[in-house]
Amino acid sequence: MATEAENRNSFRIQAGYCRAMDAPVTTRLCEALAIAIDRDSATGRAVLDWPGEPVADALVLRLIGGLHALHRGGGDPALSRVFAGETTDPREIEAVLRATLRTHDAALLPWLDGPPQTNEAGRSAGLMTGLLHLAARYGPRVELLEIGSSAGLNLLIDRYRFDLGGVTAGPGDAPLTIRPEWRGPPPPAAPVAIVAVRGVDIAPVDVRDPAQAARLEAYVWVDNVERQARLARTIAMVRERGAALDHGDAADWVEARLAEPQDAAVTRVLMHSVVWQYIPAERRERIRLAMEAAGARATAERPIGWVMMEPNRDLHRHEVRVRGWPGDRPMELVALTHAHGAWVKGLAPPYETRDYVMRRGAYEG
16 A cells, blocks of 8 residues: 555656656646645545555546546636646646545546546557567468457557558558657568457447547546547547447456467457556466467467557656567567657667566556
């Protein structure tokens, strides 16, 4: 159990991430909350007495999401002036937040009950980067299995157009093109043909429900105007054609999917982004063992792959890592990426193989 001081400090840690990602309004909110949180509300007491690990549990972003929802609903004019960037003095922001926490205590407290679901389509740029590496190794046809799919926005990866340092993938007439700022060498210019996409989440978001869509939108920082526009477009895409999204436990689901027959000349790929830290350790180990077992059975005709875009808590960066079977190459770091996919930095071989991501990572909204 963290101490009150550690729980307060998690707001300062998150402020550092927000500052690095050029989110000044959210930075000011985090810095002010570190001071303004008190025991005069049930929400404040729950934060200060948080029983888990506040950074890994994304405690700060749970509360920021609730405050953003209040702003979007227009029920607190003083808070909205903070979110609009009109109130910038730290002491004024602290006073506003103290008042908000008391006035809207009942509305804010439930936001602490579960981790934020920041389903960000921009992260699929990192996932596609990893897929290009696997396609270059095993061939173009891939079947994708995603865990932690949230609302299923990355399950639309076969419907997006990608421009990754001049390497393109996806349909030319896609309703959304994902074109991050590319740094470093480009990924392999290999053809990719996604033949199937399925996903699972322990608490899937149904964006066909306006209330669930609004909650998802509240987790996107107010500073991120481009992300908000992209989210609106991808929600419309899900509403138009749906997504193959199951409700279930990630470990159970992975084990079941890996046991199903696999088509010839198709690489079966497990993928995920900013979810590993939320999966309990025992289930992470089951997934790892299931992948190792599937990899041991893999053949040149039926390969297995693993692509992840996850935070590295030790080095404060997001990493794209890839592993494929058959073959004895360990998990390789092939790219670094912005937390929301604004940029991707391709790396050159020989690739780093230290496996940080098998542990819990820091979360940056």
